[in-house]
Amino acid sequence: MLIAVLGAGSWGTTLAVLLARKGYAVNLWAHRPEFADQLAAERENRRYLNGVHFPDTLRVFTSLHEAVSPADMVVTAVPSQALRETVEQIRDLPMQGRVIVNVAKGIEMNTGKRMSEVLLETLPGLQISCVAALYGPSHAEEVSKEQPTTVVASSPSVETANRVQEVFHTSMFRVYTNTDIIGVEIAGSVKNIIAIAAGISDGIGYGDNAKAAIITRGLAEMSRLAVSLGGDPVTVSGLAGIGDLVVTCLSRHSRNRYVGEEIGRGRSLDDVVTHMNMVAEGVFTSKAVYDLCRTRGVEMPITQAVYEMLFEGKPVQQAILDLMTREPKKEVY
Ligand SMILES: NC(=O)C1=CN([C@@H]2O[C@H](COP(=O)(O)OP(=O)(O)OC[C@H]3O[C@@H](n4cnc5c(N)ncnc54)[C@H](O)[C@@H]3O)[C@@H](O)[C@H]2O)C=CC1
Numbered sequence: 001m002l003i004a005v006l007g008a009g010s011w012g013t014t015l016a017v018l019l020a021r022k023g024y025a026v027n028l029w030a031h032r033p034e035f036a037d038q039l040a041a042e043r044e045n046r047r048y049l050n051g052v053h054f055p056d057t058l059r060v061f062t063s064l065h066e067a068v069s070p071a072d073m074v075v076t077a078v079p080s081q082a083l084r085e086t087v088e089q090i091r092d093l094p095m096q097g098r099v100i101v102n103v104a105k106g107i108e109m110n111t112g113k114r115m116s117e118v119l120l121e122t123l124p125g126l127q128i129s130c131v132a133a134l135y136g137p138s139h140a141e142e143v144s145k146e147q148p149t150t151v152v153a154s155s156p157s158v159e160t161a162n163r164v165q166e167v168f169h170t171s172m173f174r175v176y177t178n179t180d181i182i183g184v185e186i187a188g189s190v191k192n193i194i195a196i197a198a199g200i201s202d203g204i205g206y207g208d209n210a211k212a213a214i215i216t217r218g219l220a221e222m223s224r225l226a227v228s229l230g231g232d233p234v235t236v237s238g239l240a241g242i243g244d245l246v247v248t249c250l251s252r253h254s255r256n257r258y259v260g261e262e263i264g265r266g267r268s269l270d271d272v273v274t275h276m277n278m279v280a281e282g283v284f285t286s287k288a289v290y291d292l293c294r295t296r297g298v299e300m301p302i303t304q305a306v307y308e309m310l311f312e313g314k315p316v317q318q319a320i321l322d323l324m325t326r327e328p329k330k331e332v333y
Pocket residue numbers: 007008009010011012013031032048077078079080082086103104105106138139140141277278279280281
């Protein structure tokens with residue numbers, strides 16, 4: 001069994017190390033050749049995961065073809081907006097017999113597609129039954145230190161979900177299965193937008209009431225979008241939904257919450273993201289989901305507020321006032 005992991009950021013590296021620690025042969029592909037050379041020489045990822053040493057069965061690749069060709073399973077861990085251009089480079093490789101596990105959390109801008117849809121569109125011969133999403137509350141900083149973590153392996157195929165569970169499960173990384181990949185992908189992507197809102201609340205100095213409101217009402221909009229796209233509302237109350245929403249809205253590790261916090265303190269989006277060396281998926285996904293919910297007629301007021309603050313220059317205080325002074329509603333409708 002050989003597993004290729006595409007993307008040597010903090011999450012790709014963490015999963016590559018987890019799998020190699022389990023004894024699998026792992027081919028880790030890094031986007032930038034000079035960075036791949038550095039990883040191969042230092043046998044750790046000092047940029048994203050300092051101090052986590054690579055087991056001997058982990059090999060680093062600069063060539064995508066060489067990394068993927070012999071692989072039985074391919075884990076896609078590049079930022080969501082780079083998934084299409086990355087897998088387009090391997091569209092000539094046969095996909096039959098391989099399982100693709102996507103771990104990037106986001107919705108593609110301009111198309112509004114989920115990551116499994118991007119994979120299916122881009123890789124000829126790939127069947128949805130061979131695609132899985134591995135999502136849930138799992139900050140790389142904690143997983144790499146083998147701290148207790150729970151995630152969900154989701155695929156419309158029970159066999160594929162079980163296979164992914166078996167491959168990734170460890171005593172400290174507990175993998176559940178689920179067959180609602182639509183609900184899992186929507187939940188895991190929308191939570192990044194809501195985490196930006198939670199960060200903004202932190203940056204302004206609001207307290208626990210505001211945070212609880214954002215989490216709970218964020219969950220409601222995540223649920224409405226998932227259902228409108230054919231997902232199961234029960235998924236949203238699981239690890240990919242409430243689990244990941246809670247961790248991302250509360251954690252000091254969250255890049256999305258951090259972006260929001262800095263905006264809440266008065267910095268501009270451009271200033272924050274250009275000084276970060278990590279991806280904050282919620283920025284791009286807020287644009288994609290804003291378009292998606294308008295097209296589908298799904299009410300997502302927090303997402304709309306985040307989009308307007310990030311991309312239309314709406315002042316933060318105005319966005320909050322607009323949110324709070326909408327017409328009174330029933331809690332469930
Ligand atoms: N870091 C974490 O704790 C977790 C991250 N994720 C998800 O995993 C995905 C990857 O995130 P991280 O590993 O944290 O990224 P990161 O922020 O640590 O690093 C970004 C990585 O993307 C690469 N990259 C940038 N542009 C690229 C391109 N055009 N093509 C290919 N690669 C490119 C960079 O070289 C770098 O390796 C994201 O969708 C994130 O939401 C999911 C669960 C946990």
